[in-house]
Amino acid sequence: MVPLSWYLVLAALLFSLGIYGVLARANAIGILMALELMLNGVILNIVAFWRYRAPTQVSGQMFAIIVFVVAAAEAAVGLALIISIYRRRGTVVAEDVSLLKW
Amino acid sequence: MSAQQIVFLVTAGVALISAALVVTVRNLIHAGLWLVITLAAVAAIYVQLEADFLAVVQVILYIGAIAILIIFSVMLTRRVMADTGPQRIPQWPLAAVVALLVAGGLAYLLVQVPWPAAPDVDVSDTVLALGEAFVDPNLFVIPFEVATIILLVALIGSISLALPERESD
Numbered sequence: 514m515v516p517l518s519w520y521l522v523l524a525a526l527l528f529s530l531g532i533y534g535v536l537a538r539a540n541a542i543g544i545l546m547a548l549e550l551m552l553n554g555v556i557l558n559i560v561a562f563w564r565y566r567a568p569t570q571v572s573g574q575m576f577a578i579i580v581f582v583v584a585a586a587e588a589a590v591g592l593a594l595i596i597s598i599y600r601r602r603g604t605v606v607a608e609d610v611s612l613l614k615w
Numbered sequence: 616m617s618a619q620q621i622v623f624l625v626t627a628g629v630a631l632i633s634a635a636l637v638v639t640v641r642n643l644i645h646a647g648l649w650l651v652i653t654l655a656a657v658a659a660i661y662v663q664l665e666a667d668f669l670a671v672v673q674v675i676l677y678i679g680a681i682a683i684l685i686i687f688s689v690m691l692t693r694r695v696m697a698d699t700g701p702q703r704i705p706q707w708p709l710a711a712v713v714a715l716l717v718a719g720g721l722a723y724l725l726v727q728v729p730w731p732a733a734p735d736v737d738v739s740d741t742v743l744a745l746g747e748a749f750v751d752p753n754l755f756v757i758p759f760e761v762a763t764i765i766l767l768v769a770l771i772g773s774i775s776l777a778l779p780e781r782e783s784d
Binding site for chain 1: 617619620623627630631634635637638643646647650653654657660661663664665666668669672673676677680681682684685688689691692701702703704706707709710711713714715717718721722725726728730731732733734736738741744745748749754755758762765766768769770772773774776777779780
C-alpha cells in the first residue's frame with residue numbers, strides 16, 4: 514500500500530508549482546491555469562485524507578465535490594472577466610490592468 | 616516495492632512533469648494541453664485512492680469543461696501576446712524562491728509526521744452513499760442547495776460580464 518505521505522507530498526508539489534505559475538506568469542489566462550493546478554493539489558489532499566482517515570464517511574468526498582463546484586464557478590467567472598478586460602482594453606497581461614492601482 | 620507503489624510513482628511523475636510544463640511553456644495553447652495531461656494523471660490518482668466518482672467528475676468537469684474553456688479563451692485573446700514578448704514577469708526568480716520554500720517546507724513537515732496506514736475497509740459503493748447523503752435532510756442537503764446557487768450565480772455573472780458593451784448607453 515502506498516503511504517499517505519506520498520500523496521500529501523505530491524499534492525504539496527502540485528500546489529507549489531501552482532504558486533510559481535500564479536506569481537511568475539505574465540498572461541492572466543496562464544495565471545488561471547496555475548490556479549487550477551493549486552486547486553487540484555488541494556482536492557488531492559482532501560481525497561487522500563478521506564481514504565486514509567475516514568473512508569466509511571461520505572463527508573470527505575462531499576468536501577471535495579464542493580471544492581470542485583467552487584473551482585468550476587471560479588474558472589467561469591475568471592475567464593469571463595479576462596475576456597471582458599480584453600474587449601475593453603485590448604490586453605490580457607496582468608501588469609497592464611492597473612486601473613485600481615494609484 | 617509493490618506494484619501499487621510503482622503505478623503511483625509513474626502517475627505522480629507524469630502529473631508533476633506536465634504541471635511543470637504548464638507553468639513554464641511559452642505557448643499558452645501548449646500549456647493548456649499539458650494542463651489536460653496533468654488533470655488526467657490526477658484522475659488516475661483518484662482511481663488509486665478508490666474515489667471512483669471523483670475520478671469521473673475530474674474527467675468530465677476539469678478536462679471536459681474547465682480545460683476546454685481555458686483553451687477557448689486563449690484562442691479568443693490570442694492576437695495580443697501571440698508567442699512573442701516575455702511570458703513571465705521579470706521578477707520570476709523571486710517567484711521560484713517562494714514556490715521552492717513552500718514546497719520544501721511542506722514536504723519536510725509531511726514526511727516527518729508518522730501517518731497511520733490506510734484502514735482496510737471496502738469503499739466500493741461510495742456513489743450510492745454519496746447520492747443518498749446529498750438529499751438527506753440530516754446530512755448535506757443544504758450544502759447541495761448552496762452549491763446549486765453558487766453555480767447559478769456564476770452562470771449569470773459570467774454571461775453578463777462577457778456580454779459586449781451596448782453602444783446606446
